[in-house]
Amino acid sequence: MNKKLLILDLDGTLYQLKGGSYNNSPLKPAILARAKAFIGNKLNKDEFGAEEILNHVQNTFKEGVSIGLEKSYGLDRYEYFNFVWDLEPSSFIVRVGDVKQTLERLATEFKLVLVSDAPKIWVTRVLKELDLVQIFGNNVYTGEGDIRKDHGNRFQFICEKYETEFKNTISVGDQESTDIIPPKALGVTTVYVGSEKSNYADHSIDDILQLPNVLNSRNYLEVLAQYLGESVADKKIKNLGGTSDSKTVSVDGQILKIGLSGEINKELANYQKYQQALDNYNDYFPQVELVYSQEGQSILKIENLGNDNFEQNLRLSQVEDELKLVKSNERILLNLRQIYNETKNPDKDKAELFFTELIQALKINLHKAGLWSELEGKYKRILENKHLYLNNLTSGLAHKDLSAANIIIRQDKAYFIDPRPAFPYLGSSEALGNVAIDLAGLQVSVFRKNLELKKNNSLVSLQSLVERIEKELDYYIKQQKAFSKSFWHLCQIVWYSVYSACKCEYCTSAERCWLYDEMVIKLKKLISE
Secondary structure: OOOEEEEEOOEOOOEEEOOOOOOOOOHHHHHHHHHHHHHHHHHOOOHHHHHHHHHHHHHHHOOOHHHHHHHHHOOOHHHHHHHHOOOOHHHOEEEOOOHHHHHHHHOOOEEEEEEOOOOHHHHHHHHHHOOOHHHHOOOEEOOOOOOOHHHOOHHHHHHHHOOOOHHHEEEEEOOHHHHHHHHHHHOOEEEEEOOOOOOOOOEEEOOHHHHHHHHHOOOHHHHHHHHHOOOOOOOOEEEEEOOOOOEEEEEOOEEEEEEEHHHHHHHHHHHHHHHHHOOOHHHOOOOEEEEEEEOOEEEEEEOOOOOOEHHHHHHOOOHHHHHHHHHHHHHHHHHHHHHHHHHOEOOHHHHHHHHHHHHHHHHHHHHHOOOHHHHHHHHHHHHHOHHHHHOOOOEOOOOOOOOHHHEEEEOOEEEEOOOOOOOOOOOOOOOOOOHHHHHHHHHHHHHHHHHHHHHHOOOOOOHHHHHHHHHOHHHHHHHOOOOOHHHHHHHHHHHHHHHHHOOOOOOOOOOOHHHHHHHHHHHHHHHHO
16 A cells, blocks of 8 residues: 655754744844855955845845845855855754654654755754654755745645655645645645644644644544444444544444554553553553554554543532542542552662653743743753752652543542653653652642632632642652652643643633633743742
């Protein structure tokens, strides 16, 4: 079976620039300074004269400075590129989680081609910096020639070269004018990468890590039919959603997670870590089984524990529900104690590895939230005081996404679903974790629900649950010495950064903007303390 063609942009798609965009990044003044130096050297102009020529070319040719200098002044565009873009990417780029792992998963189903209007010298260096050279191989096309995205002729050229029909091609990028509108006019499926929803693209995603989820959603019913061995037309299918890179559905009472094999195998491995470490695994997590794996797609069957979700219980709670919520909260906290005591590891190197994971996640989130320039100094202060966060830090298995939405209440027990290999917005991590990150995830999610409830009904409050989670810290900090107050503070910061970084339609809708703003305010306050 021929693979579909996946055309990927580079700048702003596979990584972000410091400052959030080219115009706001330190790369722009660096490029302009080197462009003026090139012009001055080649045309024997002083700084003022070189700047005058550059401004003239920009006004006439817009972004096509190299073309303008070639046509108007006879300067070789390739020589221009090799001088002006001779920069080290590490000073200008921000990684967006584990892009390499995301692309490796996609490569099992798609033919990956990188297409950028940036010059070869820059593209090559960025790919090396991101460790993506082997993924694309020779399937890299840069912007020195006359076949460019901004000329409108690049996509037809690529499809013809790879003998792929437009309908079997997908274009992914962050610029509507070059990555979305031209290929869409040809019949190519388009995916826009950015914090805002595109008015032109077929799909919009916040970052490249969400791409497998979008592409998977296009064919999950076909995979489901192959697994069941019959049509799904008459089946009762309910989409259970979620935030992972796969589709979770209920089919006649069965809970099935469908996605790329690499993603599903990773999900299975997450559960298996707990199975191997916990004597009473069934008291904390559902049973899971890999039931289908063909042509790069897999299905994970997950034990149906019912639909009594802790988040729903919080959201729909009334005054008379307080006792039930208190009992559920206690059960959750007891689970965390037992998991900690069975999996704690005194290895200091592993503890430091988890600190690094959280710091990486925080940096990504601050950039995604558009807060990096404002809070970079606070972030650096955390790094400078690393020893405070590592004090008494003990590793242990952590869920890493323990919001109320990932907790099922069944009779007198609480079950955790969808454990992650790494903190949200990071693709992978070798670190075990620490119980503090799960306590913080739980507390912040309950705090959010409390804000929502109080806005609609002043008589209902979840504050006692928030305070109970805070009180639980005494057990870990004073008795177990599992982490320090400083590390707990960091975990809260990182969790509020997650909600500040999320700019999906749900979180930023008109009726919920106030809650998003509250998360940003809370983040700024905590990171400044």
